[in-house]
Structure formats: C-alpha cells, structure tokens
Amino acid sequence: MHELSLATALVEQLQEIMAREGVQELVSVTVAMGVLSGVEREALEFCFPLVVEATPLKGAILKIVETPLCFRCPRCQREWQAEKVDFAPCGGCGSAPEIIDGRDLVIRSLEVT
Ligand SMILES: [Zn+2]
Numbered sequence: 001m002h003e004l005s006l007a008t009a010l011v012e013q014l015q016e017i018m019a020r021e022g023v024q025e026l027v028s029v030t031v032a033m034g035v036l037s038g039v040e041r042e043a044l045e046f047c048f049p050l051v052v053e054a055t056p057l058k059g060a061i062l063k064i065v066e067t068p069l070c071f072r073c074p075r076c077q078r079e080w081q082a083e084k085v086d087f088a089p090c091g092g093c094g095s096a097p098e099i100i101d102g103r104d105l106v107i108r109s110l111e112v113t
Pocket of ligand 1: 005058074076077078090091092093094095
C-alpha cells in the first residue's frame with residue numbers, strides 16, 4: 001500500500017525535524033498535498049495514526065491542505081494556477097509552461113506544545 005510507506009516516510013521525516021529542533025511533543029502537522037501528487041488523501045489520513053502509534057508522535061494529528069497546480073512560463077516568468085493538467089500555453093507569450101508546484105507532499109508546519 002503506497003500511502004502506508006508514505007506515512008512511514010513522513011513520520012521519519014517528522015522525527016528528524018523534532019530531534020533537530022528539540023521538540024518533545026507534536027500536536028499536529030500540516031502537510032501540503034499537491035493535486036498531482038497521486039496521494040489518496042483518505043488513505044493517508046487512515047495510515048498516519050497507525051504509523052505514529054508506536055512512535056513518540058503518538059496522538060499527533062495530520063492536517064492536509066491541497067495545493068493547486070502551479071505553472072510558470074520559462075520565457076516571461078509569468079506564473080499561474082490550474083485545477084488540473086491542461087498545459088495551456090502562457091497567456092502572455094504563448095510558450096509551453098512548466099509545472100513548478102502541485103506534485104509533491106511536503107511538510108508545511110508543525111504545531112508543538
Ligand atoms: Zn510567457
């Protein structure tokens with residue numbers, strides 16, 4: 001199950017941050033989930049508590065915010081967002097855009113005691 005390994009990786013990353021920052025107890029974590037990340041939100045929400053159960057993060061709440069797809073024009077640097085991949089050309093100069101955000105699952109903030 002993909003989301004289980006994702007949750008495990010997320011928890012490992014969180015433990016590293018907590019060790020580095022000297023955080024003892026985590027109340028919640030907010031992660032940004034790109035619409036293109038391919039992550040099933042509900043599956044991740046289901047797996048997270050199972051993974052943290054055996055760690056010092058037990059009881060921490062996972063909050064997920066979905067991030068839209070962001071495009072940037074490599075030619076005129078114009079940036080815009082879209083709900084889905086359509087690769088519409090840049091409205092300014094007609095160049096093909098590149099995706100700059102909306103693909104990954106990233107930790108955005110931690111709430112600690
Ligand atoms: Zn452009």
